[in-house]
Amino acid sequence: MNKFFILLFIANLSFAQNNITTAKIESDGKDGFHKLVLPTEIRSLSNDDLSDFRIFDSKKNEVPYYFEARSNQSSNTKFFPYKIISKTVVPNKNTVLIFENPKSTINEVILEMANSNITKPYSISGSMDNQKWFGLVNNTSLSTIYPEESPSGFSTVSIPTCFYKYLKIDFNDKKTLPINILNVGFFNSKISKETLLNVPYKSKSIKELKLGKKTQIQINFDNPQIISQISFTISNPKLYKRNVSVYKKATRKVKHKFENYQEQLASFELNSEANNTFDISKIFEKELIIEIENQDNQPLTLSDIQFFQIPIYIITDLKANENYTITTGNKDLNTPQYDLENFKNSISTNLPEAQIIETKQIKNNPKTTVNKTLWQESWFMWLCISIGGIAIAYFATSLAKDMNNKS
Structure with a gap:
C-alpha cells in the first residue's frame, strides 16, 4: 500500500516538471504586423505541433499569432544541348544523327524537333570511338509532337543505361518524309532554395x-x-x-x-x-x-x-515600445484558438521582420500564465488516480477478509 502511494508521488513530480523555454522579441519599434522566423532551438524545445507556443505582452496578456510555413524550393528547368557530330539525310531511306555524350552514364535522350504529326520508327546504337557501333534500341517508334503554343516541342527517348561516348539515332524515312531534329540534349532542373x-x-x-x-x-x-x-x-x-x-x-x-x-x-x-x-x-x-x-x-x-x-514564420501584430515574451515547453497545453487565424489570407506577406532573442530554459517553472480548467490540472488527475487506488485497495482488502472468514 505504501509503495503504491510512493509511486504515485514520484509520478506526480515527474509529470509536473515541464522545462519551460522563454525568449524575447526584438522588433523595429513600429506598430503593425511583423514576421518572425522560429529558431531551430525553440522549435526543438517545443511540442512537435507547436501547441505550447505562446506570446505575452508586458501585462501577461496572450498576443494572437499564426504560423506560416513555406515550400523550400521552386524549380527552374533549362534545356542543355549535346554536341552534334554529324547529321546525314539519305532521301527515301534514313536520317542518321550522331552526337557526343558528355556524361559517364546515360539512360535517356531529349529530342527537340519541329512539330509534326508523323510516327517515326528509329533505332539507337552506341560507340566508344565513333567507328564500331553496338545496338541499344531497335525499331521503336517516336510519338507525334505538336504543342499548340510553340512551333517545336520535346520528346523523351529512353535507352538502356550505358557509358558510350557517342550515340547514333537512325530514323527510318522509307515510308514518310524526314522529321526536323533541332537539338539533342537533356533537361537540368535548377532548384532555387529558399533560405533554409x-x-x-x-x-x-x-x-x-x-x-x-x-x-x-x-x-x-x-x-x-x-x-x-x-x-x-x-x-x-x-x-x-x-x-x-x-x-x-x-x-x-x-x-x-x-x-x-x-x-x-x-x-x-x-x-x-x-x-x-x-x-x-x-x-x-x-x-x-x-x-x-x-x-x-x-x-x-x-x-x-x-x-x-524548412523555416516556419510567426505572424503577429506588435506595438511600438511594448515588451514581448515568448514561452514554450509546457507539454500540457493545447493549440490556441485565435480569431487572427481566420484573416491570414487578407494580411500582406511582405511584412517587416522581427527577431526572437535571449532564449532561456527554466526547469520546473511553477508559474504558468495560461489559465486551465480544474480537470486540465495535473494535480487533479493524480488526485483522482489516488482516490481510485485507495478504493481498489479497500475493496481488495475487504474481499480478502471475507474470503478468510468463510474459510
Missing part, C-alpha cells in the same frame, strides 16, 4: 562496419530536431554511387519481450554526378544513424554533412 535553417548537431561519430560493408554515421543533437533536408560533401573518390539509409533507434515488442532495432526513416543515393542534397519527409529526432552501403568499394571520404529545416 541550418540545424547544428552536438556530435558526430563515423565507424566502418567491415562485416556489413557499410559506413555508419551517428549524429546526436542537443534536443530532438526537425530535419527536412540532408546535404553531403564527398571529397573522395571522384566517381561513386552508393545507397544510403537513415535510421532512428526504436523499441518493439516481439513474443512478449521488448527488443531494440533500427527503424528506417529515409533512403536515397549518393552519386558523384549529383549535388547530394536530399529533401526528406520531416524527421523529429534527437539521434540519427546514417548507413552508407560500400559493397566492395573503399569507404567515401565525408568532408561535411549538414542538416536543414
Whole structure:
C-alpha cells in the first residue's frame, strides 16, 4: 500500500516538471504586423505541433499569432544541348544523327524537333570511338509532337543505361518524309532554395562496419530536431554511387519481450554526378544513424554533412515600445484558438521582420500564465488516480477478509 502511494508521488513530480523555454522579441519599434522566423532551438524545445507556443505582452496578456510555413524550393528547368557530330539525310531511306555524350552514364535522350504529326520508327546504337557501333534500341517508334503554343516541342527517348561516348539515332524515312531534329540534349532542373535553417548537431561519430560493408554515421543533437533536408560533401573518390539509409533507434515488442532495432526513416543515393542534397519527409529526432552501403568499394571520404529545416514564420501584430515574451515547453497545453487565424489570407506577406532573442530554459517553472480548467490540472488527475487506488485497495482488502472468514 505504501509503495503504491510512493509511486504515485514520484509520478506526480515527474509529470509536473515541464522545462519551460522563454525568449524575447526584438522588433523595429513600429506598430503593425511583423514576421518572425522560429529558431531551430525553440522549435526543438517545443511540442512537435507547436501547441505550447505562446506570446505575452508586458501585462501577461496572450498576443494572437499564426504560423506560416513555406515550400523550400521552386524549380527552374533549362534545356542543355549535346554536341552534334554529324547529321546525314539519305532521301527515301534514313536520317542518321550522331552526337557526343558528355556524361559517364546515360539512360535517356531529349529530342527537340519541329512539330509534326508523323510516327517515326528509329533505332539507337552506341560507340566508344565513333567507328564500331553496338545496338541499344531497335525499331521503336517516336510519338507525334505538336504543342499548340510553340512551333517545336520535346520528346523523351529512353535507352538502356550505358557509358558510350557517342550515340547514333537512325530514323527510318522509307515510308514518310524526314522529321526536323533541332537539338539533342537533356533537361537540368535548377532548384532555387529558399533560405533554409541550418540545424547544428552536438556530435558526430563515423565507424566502418567491415562485416556489413557499410559506413555508419551517428549524429546526436542537443534536443530532438526537425530535419527536412540532408546535404553531403564527398571529397573522395571522384566517381561513386552508393545507397544510403537513415535510421532512428526504436523499441518493439516481439513474443512478449521488448527488443531494440533500427527503424528506417529515409533512403536515397549518393552519386558523384549529383549535388547530394536530399529533401526528406520531416524527421523529429534527437539521434540519427546514417548507413552508407560500400559493397566492395573503399569507404567515401565525408568532408561535411549538414542538416536543414524548412523555416516556419510567426505572424503577429506588435506595438511600438511594448515588451514581448515568448514561452514554450509546457507539454500540457493545447493549440490556441485565435480569431487572427481566420484573416491570414487578407494580411500582406511582405511584412517587416522581427527577431526572437535571449532564449532561456527554466526547469520546473511553477508559474504558468495560461489559465486551465480544474480537470486540465495535473494535480487533479493524480488526485483522482489516488482516490481510485485507495478504493481498489479497500475493496481488495475487504474481499480478502471475507474470503478468510468463510474459510
